[in-house]
Amino acid sequence: MSTDDTPPKVWTWDKENGGQFASINRPTAGARFDRDLPRGDHRFQLYSLATPNGQKVTILFEELLEAGHDAEYDAWLIRIGDGDQFGSGFVAVNPNSKIPALMDHGTDPTRRVFESGAILLYLAETFGAFLPKDPAARTEALNWLFWQMGSAPFLGGGFGHFYAYAPTRIEYAIDRYTMETKRQLDVLDQHLATNRFMAGDEYSIADMAIWPWYGQLVAGKLYGDAATFLDAARYGHVRRWQDEIAARPAVQRGVMVNKISGQPSEQLHERHSASDFETMTQDKRAAQTGA
Template identity: 70%
Template sequence: MSDSSYTPPEVWTWDSASGGKFASINRPVAGATHDKELPVGNHPFQLYSLATPNGVKVTVMFEELLAAGHDAEYDAWLIDIGEGEQFGSGFVEVNPNSKIPAMVDHTGNTPLRVFESGSILMHLAEKFGAFLPTSGPGRTETLNWLMWQMGSAPFLGGGFGHFYAYAPEKLQYPIDRFAMEAKRQLDVLDRQLAERPYIAGNDYSIADMAIWPWYGQLCLGRLYDAATFLDVESYTYVMHWANKIDARPAVQRGRMVNRKFGAPHMQLHERHSPEDFDTQTQDKIGETA
């Protein structure tokens, strides 16, 4: 089908055969498709996720909190969105929108659900008083950039990434449209990082943790195999920042959690203790199985 051959019907209906790579898990209605309770581990924080960019935000936050000495131990359970596990009844109770990541905080008298990655980052930052100023211009600037990420990344992921990497056909108009927007966003970041070491100022914050899994990993060649296409090397300050964040040990650990793709030594399907990074990655399980 070419760009010019489609005429929208008077009333749209869903045709799963036209859904491309994700047709089996996409649908135009919400709610659970099957009954499945979520597992609950021993730690106060229960995370249900997958190591997509949105999932990596939260596991990086947890690992950074732990590295900074906070009592932020957590259990991370893998939700395989390719298999539709986000539509299980237990997950839908935690996140009615059926998107990862989702978390339950058991530190209070009543379990508290927290969904949307930005909300989880804010919740943890405020609970531990870390990676987000408590007041003043620094707090506002950090939240400015957190919200920038939440509003901008859909154009990168659902827009550029979908049409460039996942759509059933390569169509020039949507690829050009969203490539233009992705490059504009990279230029926004490049101009910001030309004047400061981190996204929101002099300090590493939840703004960096939110933006790096999308734009940092894009520039490091880990998203959509599009680094050359988007000429990411031309964004000098973004590249420097992307490599600086990538070198942080907590970020390296966070990338591994709930990961079900890539090199086996980088895949830690579930995380229940710090020792799991040494004993439970897929290469280690394979060696001892």
């Protein structure tokens, strides 16, 4: 950029632009190194990290298991801050190098599924669960699923980036994305004023998609003190919905999978069986190794 902040006629990438993820950001796609992905014993192999997008899928897997479906899965940790998503094995599953990515080894040929919304829809249709059978309710669930996929980039890549991660605080950018985030919260609050869940009375993949972003935001779990900054307490219907979903045991398990921050007792870096929640959290592993 020139000194007067006028963009050049043709942008070129000749330096890192700063910020938390500057070391991994490039304007190019594709693998940067060779690395095969691990594979466990189960049909479904998930490669992810417990960001809101990653939590959507692990919440659905745990909800499927809680409901009695044969949905066992292996969840492998992809450390995006270290650039794991640019390994050749991961790029073969998701050429966009974003988590989560899923392999279904129960099909012939094996199927790859990428984009969190696509994974939620794929699993819901595979198991016939958490997507309403009634055509009107199904349409409403899909309306809100795709609303989340289109809206959350303004929350995460817009508000979250400029409020919490950018190397400098830019008032215009923060104001612009704060306004949009509060508008989206108001959309949700008005809808949830007359609906228990996003598709009405039936809990669905729409709730699982939206909750890790907007529910966790109003609960104060995203971007430091962002809930205070956004005056999140005013969105009472979103808070009611957030609290109800947060109390679900499958949700509580799902947010732990592939988690690498917070209390060690809440971190399950990899998940290969239901017993891992009792024996393989980071506090248990530390006790086992004496670390």
